[in-house]
C-alpha cells in the first residue's frame with residue numbers, strides 16, 4: 276500500500292521494535308489529496324493501540340512525531356517531514372460496534388466507508404461525513420462538517436494515546452471542537468471514537484447522500500487535486516467573497532491555481548510543488564489584506580520543511 280518506501284535508513288535503527296510497520300523515505304505526495312510533499316523520514320503504521328503506546332513510551336527523546344489521516348486537509352512541504360509520521364492504516368479499522376444509538380469505530384476508518392455501514396445497519400446521522408474526504412480521526416481534529424452538521428454534533432467520546440503513550444478515553448467536550456478546529460494537545464493521537472446515530476432506512480440515507488453529492492459537484496472542484504477550503508471563513512464573512520473581491524480568483528503560481536469553480540480552493544494542475552501552492556496561498560493572504568484589511572487564516576494544515 277505504501278509504495279516508494281525503503282526498508283531502512285539511519286533513523287529506523289534508533290526506533291523501538293514494534294509489531295507495526297516502519298517504512299523509510301516515504302513520498303508524502305502519495306498520501307495527500309493535493310498530491311504534493313517531500314518524503315517522511317519514517318512512516319510508522321501501528322499494529323494497534325498497545326503497539327502505538329509502546330512506541331511512544333520507548334521512542335528516543337526529542338524524536339519529532341507527527342500524525343496524518345487521509346491527507347485531505349494537508350499541505351506537506353517539498354523538503355518532507357523529519358522524524359516519524361504516524362498513519363493509522365484503514366485496514367486495521369474495519370471493526371465497528373453498533374448499539375444504543377451510537378457507533379464505535381477505529382479512527383483510521385475512511386469517512387466514505389460509513390456509507391456501507393449505515394446502509395447495512397439502518398442507521399443515519401453521519402451522512403454528512405460520507406462526502407468529506409479523509410479518515411475519522413482527522414474529522415475530529417478538524418471538526419469536519421458540511422450541510423448543517425459537524426463532528427461536534429455527533430461525537431460522544433474518543434480513545435486517544437497521548438504523547439507519553441498513555442491510552443485514555445476522552446469525552447467529546449474535552450476536544451473543544453469549534454469551527455473547523457479543535458483545541459486539544461497536538462500530541463494526542465485519536466485511535467477510535469464513538470458517534471451518535473439515528474434510526475434511518477436505506478432509501479432515506481441514499482436520498483441524503485445523493486443530495487450532498489449533487490450540491491458538492493455543483494459548487495466545488497470535484498475529482499481534482501486539492502486540499503479542500505484553503506482559508507477559514509472570518510467571523511460573519513465568506514473567505515471566497517474576500518478572495519474574489521481582492522481580484523485573486525484567477526491567480527496561478529507554477530502548477531498551482533485558484534479553482535474556477537470555487538475560489539477558496541487551490542488546485543494542483545498536475546505539476547505543482549508544495550512551494551507553488553503555499554506561495555499562491557500567501558499571495559492571496561497578502562492581497563486580501565491589502566484590499567480589505569482582513570487577514571485570512573489557513574484552514575489547510577501545513578507540515579514539514581521547505582526544500583533546501
Ligand SMILES: Cc1cc2nc3c(=O)[nH]c(=O)nc-3n(C[C@H](O)[C@H](O)[C@H](O)COP(=O)(O)OP(=O)(O)OC[C@H]3O[C@@H](n4cnc5c(N)ncnc54)[C@H](O)[C@@H]3O)c2cc1C
Nearest residue numbers: 344345346347348409410412413414416417419420465503
Ligand atoms: C475535495 C475536498 C472537499 C472537502 N470538503 C470538506 C467539507 O465539506 N467540510 C470539511 O470540514 N472539510 C472538508 N475538506 C477538508 C478535509 O477533508 C477534512 O478536514 C478532513 O476531516 C481531514 O481529515 P483527514 O483524515 O484527511 O486528515 P489529514 O488531512 O490527514 O490531517 C488533518 C489534521 O488532522 C490531524 N489528524 C489526522 N488524523 C489524526 C488522528 N488520528 N489523531 C489526531 N490528529 C489527527 C493531522 O495531524 C492534521 O493536523 C475537504 C477536502 C477536500 C480535498
